[in-house]
Amino acid sequence: MSQTFTVKAEARETVGKGAARHLRRNGMIPAVIYGGKQPPLSIAIPYKETFLRLHAGGFMTNVAEIELAGETIKVLPKDYQLDPVRDFLIHVDFLRVGEGTSVSVEVPVHFEKQDASPGLKRGGTLNIVRHEVEVHCPATAIPEFITVDLTDTDIGDSIHASAVKLPAGVSFAITDRDFTIATIAGTAAGMSEASESDEAGDEGETEA
Incomplete structure (x- = not known):
């Protein structure tokens, strides 16, 4: 059975390369939560914690709990992007999941x-x-x-x-x-x- 891990996130007001660079300079990376018949939600998550989770194994098969503004959102990592030159994590896509999600x-x-x-x-x-x-x-x-x-x-x-x-x-x-x-x-x-x-x-x- 897959394990659950928790990530504390912040709402992301601005998007684009400039905003993403600003996040990374502050130890965060951009991410998006989509699915569940709701609009996509732009967030920022801690780089170091997420990078360690990615390389610990099972990242794409473990349900995560995103804590955002007092709300807990259950998600499944569906995709991520690495810098092609320096190989560091630059973006993550999460799928919102519920009891009936396949x-x-x-x-x-x-x-x-x-x-x-x-x-x-x-x-x-x-x-x-x-x-x-x-x-x-x-x-x-x-x-x-x-x-x-x-x-x-x-x-x-x-x-x-x-x-x-x-x-x-x-x-x-x-x-x-x-x-x-x-x-x-x-x-x-x-x-x-x-x-x-x-x-x-x-x-x-x-x-x-």
Whole structure:
């Protein structure tokens, strides 16, 4: 389940490059809250706190509470901009969310029970096709990650979306195909050993 963090904001009366530079000189950055059938709301938020949140991980999947003039607004970060040269944060877009708000977000994929995979034990390699997957879910119930169980997977196997158990209320954004999340690929050594094992088995059957 996604976590919630709080950001104290100030109303932003003026917009434009000059106003944005003035904010940054004072340790703030411009941001906008939109959605919820309400007009966009221009705000200023602390640079340092927001920058640290951005690089702590999960920034785009964690609900934030914006405290503004005694009001608390629940939002989800939807986009941000970095300076192309110096790589510092210069703007953030927030989506206003409520109990009935559904969103599409990218969440990371975690792989578990690798020690229970015969293919990996035989020297196979986990080839990750998608490190993240896009899902539809309630804004207040965004999963931190999607889990893929590697039990009984063997060399040559592919793990598709249909094999993944999703939390209640969560669905994959891609619905027109059973897309691949990962495969178990064989190394040259592993393939050679497997071939020798198969040949030995064939010879044993022939002698029998």
